Structure formats: C-alpha cells, structure tokens
Amino acid sequence: MNRLIIENVRIISPEEQRDEVANLYVNNGRIADPFRKTEQDTVIDGTGLVAMPGLVDLHVHLRDPGQEEKEDIITGTNAAAAGGVTSLLCMPNTNPTIDNAGVISYIKEKAKNCKSRVYIAGSITMGLEGKEPTDLKALRKAGAIGLSDDGRPVLDPEIMASAMKKAPELGMTVVAHCEDLELADGGKINEGKMSKKLGIKGIPAEAEDKGTKREINLAKENNVPIHVCHVSTKTSVQMIREAKEDGVKVTAETAPHYFTLTEDVLEKRDADYRMNPPLRTEEDRLAIIEGLADGTLDCIATDHAPHTEEDKKDFEKAPNGSIGMETSLAAALTVLYHNGDFSLLDIAKLMSTTPAKILKINAGSLKTGALADIALVDVDKEWIVDRDKLHGKSKNTPFKGMKMKGKVVKTILEGKVVFEED
Known part of the structure; x- marks a missing residue:
C-alpha cells in the first residue's frame, strides 16, 4: 500500500x-x-x-540527444523537480532533430524513471529546415503530443497551415515560434535604447509581431487552434487579445523573464540575459503582466534553454537562451503574487492547470482521482x-x-x- x-x-x-x-x-x-x-x-x-498541482512547463529544451554537455534528460528533469515541475514538453531542436520515431523512442526510454514526466514535441519539418514536412501521423503514433519547429518559425505558411489543420485530428498541439527572420536579420538584443547604447544590432519588436500576426491569420482562416510561444511585446499581446475577442482559437504563453526583467540588464554585457525573443522595455513588461491578468496570455512557460559557460562567454557571439525551471514559480510568486494582484489560484492556473489543458494531458489538478x-x-x-x-x-x-x-x-x-x- x-x-x-x-x-x-x-x-x-x-x-x-x-x-x-x-x-x-x-x-x-x-x-x-x-x-x-x-x-x-x-x-x-x-x-x-x-500544496498546488505540480507545474506543467510546455516549453523546455532538454538538449538530449546531441548536446548533452549542456543538459540531458536526467539532469533536466532533476532541475524540473527542483522547481516543482512534474510535467514538461521538450522541444525538437535536438541533434538529431525529433523528426522520427527513433528519436522519440530514445527520449521515452531515457525518461522512464525520471523525476518529471517528459512529453515530446515533434518537429513540423524535417531537420527543422522548413522544407519537407514530417510524417505527423508517425510522430503521433511514436508518442509525440506536440508539434513545433521552435527555435525557428516555419517559413512556408502552407506547411504551417497543413500542420495546424492535421494536429487537432491527431490530438496534438501546435506551438509556434513567431518571428520574421528578415526583420530579425541576425540581431542580438531588443532594438531600442540599449542596442544603440551598446552599439549592437537589435531585433525589432516588429519581427515578433509580424510572426504572431501570421499565425493568428492562419488559425483564423482555417478555423484551427494555434499556441503562440514566448510572447514578449506589447503589440503581440494586443493582437492576441483582439484575436480571442474575434473568436480565433489562439492560446499563448510568456516566460518569467519577460514579466520580471527588461533590456536595461543588458548593460552588464552578460550573455545570460540574452534570449530570443529578447528582453524588451518596461512598457512591454507591464503589458505582459496585464495580458496574464486579463487572460490574453494563458500560461507561463520557461523556454528553459541550457548553455555551457563556454557558450555564454562572449556577449555578442553567445547563443540565445536561459534556463528557468528552478526559478519560474519563485519569479511568478515574487512579481505577480507578492508584488501584484494575482492570487495563488491564478498562479496555479497559469503554471499548471491551463498548460495541462492546452497539451490535453492528465495533470494540473488536485481533485480526487487525479494523479x-x-x-x-x-x-x-x-x-x-x-x-x-x-x-x-x-x-x-x-x-x-x-x-x-x-x-x-x-x-x-x-x-x-x-x-x-x-
């Protein structure tokens, strides 16, 4: 017993x-x-x-297979457990990419006895190259529950629309990295006062906003759901708000760093503060909090993206990304609960109950009979x-x-x- x-x-x-x-x-x-x-x-x-339901983080990079020097499935789930995360969705930008049954089988086997339940997002295109669609039915049969090319947008709108239309039939959730790569054009941080001050090429907020608009339009035109990843701009929040009012089947997440920090911390020239989308302005930060408060933004995810110290040594050359599973709940409690108007029920809903519903998984509840x-x-x-x-x-x-x-x-x-x- x-x-x-x-x-x-x-x-x-x-x-x-x-x-x-x-x-x-x-x-x-x-x-x-x-x-x-x-x-x-x-x-x-x-x-x-x-006691709240174990957190559900629907945006995590475990780096395994292929980049185990940064993280692996075991260490990643150890970090998850330390942050109260009991279910997570791992993103497909591994090496090899999660674009076939073999990689999914490897992840499932390695995750069997871990300290957090690992769910898998398969890629929408082979090798994340945006050219050849993956076999979505085969990915689902192998055990993937999500679909994404996260780290990059799916450049071909027809491929994206096709995945969005097929996903509901397969019981899968499409999660979208929204970015116009031509506008982003290799930028490193938010385009604004800090990029000018540091003399570093910036990424305009419009790059995210244009990508968000495209995915909303695809969802509206085809009457299918879309989940928008890591929202960071005031304009994207407003577009998602208006889309919801218009009946579009859109859900969206933000990350703790977007409601806690602004581009001002980049003055330290520390690459741990560089991620994509980048940290934005105070106006954007407040808009993110407002979006969480009024339900425009449905949930909080971390975009947990481990990199080694060597990776992050050079401020301008370092890859984007920061870790977040061990600090996500603490950040939400600090900023939204203790210093804001959010209740504990609100926090648990944003970080557990709603993401579980978006992913259609058995989690996010403490009612009798629940896990x-x-x-x-x-x-x-x-x-x-x-x-x-x-x-x-x-x-x-x-x-x-x-x-x-x-x-x-x-x-x-x-x-x-x-x-x-x-």
Whole structure:
C-alpha cells in the first residue's frame, strides 16, 4: 500500500476553485478521499505550506540527444523537480532533430524513471529546415503530443497551415515560434535604447509581431487552434487579445523573464540575459503582466534553454537562451503574487492547470482521482538565487543573485517525493 497524508496544508486547486487548509490524501499515486491514518502511512507536516498541482512547463529544451554537455534528460528533469515541475514538453531542436520515431523512442526510454514526466514535441519539418514536412501521423503514433519547429518559425505558411489543420485530428498541439527572420536579420538584443547604447544590432519588436500576426491569420482562416510561444511585446499581446475577442482559437504563453526583467540588464554585457525573443522595455513588461491578468496570455512557460559557460562567454557571439525551471514559480510568486494582484489560484492556473489543458494531458489538478503530482511550496520563504546550487548542468540563469520570495520545498510525482530541499 502506497499512502501519503499531507497534514494541515493550504490546498490550491484551480479546477475546483479550492483554496483551503486541510489534509491532502494520496493513495497509490492518486489524490484520494480522506482515509483513517495508520502507522504504515507516510505523513508530511504541511503546516505553513501550500500544496498546488505540480507545474506543467510546455516549453523546455532538454538538449538530449546531441548536446548533452549542456543538459540531458536526467539532469533536466532533476532541475524540473527542483522547481516543482512534474510535467514538461521538450522541444525538437535536438541533434538529431525529433523528426522520427527513433528519436522519440530514445527520449521515452531515457525518461522512464525520471523525476518529471517528459512529453515530446515533434518537429513540423524535417531537420527543422522548413522544407519537407514530417510524417505527423508517425510522430503521433511514436508518442509525440506536440508539434513545433521552435527555435525557428516555419517559413512556408502552407506547411504551417497543413500542420495546424492535421494536429487537432491527431490530438496534438501546435506551438509556434513567431518571428520574421528578415526583420530579425541576425540581431542580438531588443532594438531600442540599449542596442544603440551598446552599439549592437537589435531585433525589432516588429519581427515578433509580424510572426504572431501570421499565425493568428492562419488559425483564423482555417478555423484551427494555434499556441503562440514566448510572447514578449506589447503589440503581440494586443493582437492576441483582439484575436480571442474575434473568436480565433489562439492560446499563448510568456516566460518569467519577460514579466520580471527588461533590456536595461543588458548593460552588464552578460550573455545570460540574452534570449530570443529578447528582453524588451518596461512598457512591454507591464503589458505582459496585464495580458496574464486579463487572460490574453494563458500560461507561463520557461523556454528553459541550457548553455555551457563556454557558450555564454562572449556577449555578442553567445547563443540565445536561459534556463528557468528552478526559478519560474519563485519569479511568478515574487512579481505577480507578492508584488501584484494575482492570487495563488491564478498562479496555479497559469503554471499548471491551463498548460495541462492546452497539451490535453492528465495533470494540473488536485481533485480526487487525479494523479498525485504536487508542488509543496513555502510562499513566504525569501532566498537568493545561487547559480552554483541549481540542479541542471548549465547555470545560465538571468535570475542569478536575485532575491526571490517563495520556494518549492518538496515535489511529489505520482505520490512519491522526488525532490526535497536540503
């Protein structure tokens, strides 16, 4: 018998709009109705803690296969567990690309006994080259639940539209990297005051906005869903808002760095603050928060993108990307909950319940019968992000040295504790 009781814990479950202090019961890996405690049961004292559904991060780069010096499936899921993430969607820009059943089989096998559940996004085009469509049915049959060429947009709108039309029939979710590469034109940071000050080629906000507009138009024309990745601009937020009002089947995510940081931190010339889309202006940051508050932006994902210290050594030549799974909940609690108007139910909905629904996976709930994936959180714990204490291989966090308020102290996957704070 595998039974667990978390006593006297504040239970946050958006699916039931439940926010109360009570005992949370787990039996054989699932949330259970109350039962009589015995000496054989595992008991956790939840006094002063919050139990929310394990986080669902629908935008993660595990780098495995092919770039294991940056991250691998095991270290990536260790990092996930340390951040309360119990389900994640891994992106296909591996080497080889996740464009065939063989790579999917490799990932599934390696992820079997990991500390977070790994879901897989197959690529829309072979090798992410934007030319030849992949066999979507074969990818689905092999186990992929998402589709994306993330890291790049799908340049051919006909290929993109075809994937968007086929995905719903296969029970798959298309997640779109929205960018006009001609406008981006090899830029490194946001085009604006900081690019001028540093003398570095910038990426105009219009590059993202034009890409977002194209995907919205494809979704509208074909009456099919699209999920927009890593929204960072005020204009993209507004376009998504208007599209939703118009009945377009669009969902969207942003990342913690876009509602926490601005381009101003780039004055340090530290490549850990370089990602794509780049950090934007304070006006954009506030628009992102507004979009999260009014439901324009459906969820928070990390775009967890590990790189080695050698990769990130040169500010201008370094690849884009930052890690984020261990700090995502802390950033959301710090900025949105403690310093904003978001409730704990709002945070859990943005980071667990809604992304689970977008991916159509069994997660994001603490109702009776649900999988017992639980993040136990001390929402008032203050801590400093120490890059050397993070659990993944790479340390390229944009939150290093920052004071956060709110920390995961235990992560439970199907009733078993997979992470416990030292």
